[in-house]
Amino acid sequence: MEMNILVTGGAGFIGSHLVNTLANQGLKITVLDNFQKGKINNILNKRKSTENIKVIKIDITDNSTNLPDIIKRDDITLVYHLAAITSVHECENNREKAFKVNVEGTLKILEACIKATNNKVTLVFSSSAAVYGDIPAVAVTEEHECNPISFYGFTKLMAEELIKTYSTNYGLKSIILRIFNVFGRKDPEIEHAGVVDKFITNALTGEEIIIRGDGNQVRDFIHVDDVVSTLILASRYSERMNNPWSIFNIGSGRGLSINQLAEAVIKAANLRRERVTYFPAQKYDIKYSVADITKARKILGFSPRITPEEWINNRIKSGNIGKGGDV
Known part of the structure; x- marks a missing residue:
C-alpha cells in the first residue's frame, strides 16, 4: 500500500531532517508549516527534486484552516505531528501562545485525523523529556510519574493526554515519543537546536561559552539523525502494535x-578554561534528565549512533560554523 505522509512543522529543525529522509525514500510528503521559525530552504535547498514534496504554508491553530480536507485530499495515512513552540524560554514568556500552539494545535490535528479518514491514520507525536520534570539521579522509564516544572513540559503533557484520550475513545492509533536533548547539523536560519551546537559555535567564533547554573545539571543528548531514525521506526511499529497508543523515551541512555x-x-x-562564563540558573531548569531507552531498544529496534563527543570533534575539526541555540 502506498504511504502518503503529513508532517506538521516540517520546515523546522527535526522536521526538515525527517522530510528530507522520507523524500529520499521516494515517499509522498505533505509539509505543513507557518514558517515563523522553520524556513522553506531547509527543505528545498537540500534536494535536487521536490516533486514528491508538497509544502503548504498554514497555521494549524487558525480556525479557517481546513485540516480534514488536506488529509482527505492527499490521502494521508501517517501524520508526524512535530509543530510546536519548543523553546522553554519562549513558552514561559508567552504562555497563552504556547498553550494555543502546543495543546490546541494538537487537538485540531487529532480532530482532523478522525474526521478525515475514519481512523485510518496513524499519528506519531514528538513529545519531550520535559514532561517528567526533575527526577532522581537515575535513568527514567516511561512509567515514571510526570511532574513538569516548566510550562513547556506542561503543554507537552496535556498534548499527550489528548492523544491518549483520542486513541482510546475514538480509534486513532498513536505513538508518543518523549525526546530528550537534540543536537545536530542545522542551517543558520534555524533558531533553536540546543546547547551542544551553541557551545561549538561560540568556540569557533571566539565568543564566551555561557553556562546557566553551576554546570552540574545532567542531560541526555541525542543526535537529530538518531531522532529521525526513531520517528521512522515508530511508524513501522504502529503497523503491528496491539494497543491504541504507546509511549517511548528517545535519548542516548x-x-x-x-x-x-x-x-x-x-x-x-x-x-582556555577561562572562556567559560557562568550565569544564574533559571527556575524551570531541570537538574537531572536521562532516559532509560530499554523499551525503545527492545520494541522499536532503536540504537543511537552519534555521541556528542564525536559530533563536537568533527565540527571543531571542520571549523564549520552554524547558529546555536539555548539549553
Missing part, C-alpha cells in the same frame, strides 16, 4: 553534565 560538555568543546578547540 547516557547522562552528560553541562560542565562535561563544555570541557569536551574546550579540549577539541584547544581553548
Whole structure:
C-alpha cells in the first residue's frame, strides 16, 4: 500500500531532517508549516527534486484552516505531528501562545485525523523529556510519574493526554515519543537546536561559552539523525502494535553534565578554561534528565549512533560554523 505522509512543522529543525529522509525514500510528503521559525530552504535547498514534496504554508491553530480536507485530499495515512513552540524560554514568556500552539494545535490535528479518514491514520507525536520534570539521579522509564516544572513540559503533557484520550475513545492509533536533548547539523536560519551546537559555535567564533547554573545539571543528548531514525521506526511499529497508543523515551541512555560538555568543546578547540562564563540558573531548569531507552531498544529496534563527543570533534575539526541555540 502506498504511504502518503503529513508532517506538521516540517520546515523546522527535526522536521526538515525527517522530510528530507522520507523524500529520499521516494515517499509522498505533505509539509505543513507557518514558517515563523522553520524556513522553506531547509527543505528545498537540500534536494535536487521536490516533486514528491508538497509544502503548504498554514497555521494549524487558525480556525479557517481546513485540516480534514488536506488529509482527505492527499490521502494521508501517517501524520508526524512535530509543530510546536519548543523553546522553554519562549513558552514561559508567552504562555497563552504556547498553550494555543502546543495543546490546541494538537487537538485540531487529532480532530482532523478522525474526521478525515475514519481512523485510518496513524499519528506519531514528538513529545519531550520535559514532561517528567526533575527526577532522581537515575535513568527514567516511561512509567515514571510526570511532574513538569516548566510550562513547556506542561503543554507537552496535556498534548499527550489528548492523544491518549483520542486513541482510546475514538480509534486513532498513536505513538508518543518523549525526546530528550537534540543536537545536530542545522542551517543558520534555524533558531533553536540546543546547547551542544551553541557551545561549538561560540568556540569557533571566539565568543564566551555561557553556562546557566553551576554546570552540574545532567542531560541526555541525542543526535537529530538518531531522532529521525526513531520517528521512522515508530511508524513501522504502529503497523503491528496491539494497543491504541504507546509511549517511548528517545535519548542516548547516557547522562552528560553541562560542565562535561563544555570541557569536551574546550579540549577539541584547544581553548582556555577561562572562556567559560557562568550565569544564574533559571527556575524551570531541570537538574537531572536521562532516559532509560530499554523499551525503545527492545520494541522499536532503536540504537543511537552519534555521541556528542564525536559530533563536537568533527565540527571543531571542520571549523564549520552554524547558529546555536539555548539549553
